[in-house]
Amino acid sequence: MDATPTYTVFLGQRRLLTAPLREVLTTLKTLERTGTEPLLIFNDQTGRTVDFDLSGSLDDVLAREDPAPARSGPGRPKLGVVSREVSLLPRHWEWLEAWPNGASAALRRVIDEARKADPAAERRRMAVLPTDRFLTVMGGDLPGAEDVSRALYAGDGATFRALVAAWPEDVRLHVLHLAAPAFETGEGT
Incomplete structure (x- = not known):
């Protein structure tokens, strides 16, 4: 569960990349955009969108956005x-x-x-909120979005998969990836 965090970059409804932070920052820094499609970056562990300051050189960006952990206040960092x-x-x-x-x-x-x-229940619980956050941003205007969210919270994988089947491919594949642990039964599925 403490694996390296990953981020997913979408340009409109097309997934460009899912990777650790340094790789995402390197790709974003060199990405040449044309058109007006929105560029969205998601933290896959939280489902939240994130913004990065890409000004300056790649070294500047990496130092600013992926700094070494600093000691701050009480605790044992x-x-x-x-x-x-x-x-x-x-x-x-x-x-x-x-x-x-x-x-x-x-x-x-x-x-x-x-x-x-109950490790299976913990994995399900840890998958639902990030998936729902992603759904709100990327699937909110897609057909059946509210029913998809209901199926997610109900743990109804068959309905969830059926409802997202007609969604744009990259959005569908990513939401299925994020949601997969939410539908595990703990019996090898």
Whole structure:
């Protein structure tokens, strides 16, 4: 699950590239565009569109958009630990504080146990939101878009696939790729 993040670039409804950030930035920097079709870049893990500042040389772009991780504030960044705020009721804080090693360690332990309890459900859950975000941007005006979203959330892969069958090829193939884990049953599918 902690694989290298990938980004997908669309020019209109045509997929140009799916690759790690450095490759995407290199391609974008050298891309010569003609026409007025929108250029959209998606983070495949979140489904969100992203914009990059492509001004300057390729080295400038890579340094700015894909910098080495910098230390900032509390936490243990080398381990990927980031400090954020969590709002809980007093009874929750009391329960967490009773655990050895503190509240943060207890929360990490509870989350890890929940993720391990049903890995197939976790994969499905982690696929639905990015797929829905992509659908909103790229499929929102396509036939049956609302029904496609309903099928995604219902876990109805057959209906989902049938509804996107007539969509533009690159949009259809990418949405099927993003949604695939949402329809896994955990039985080898």
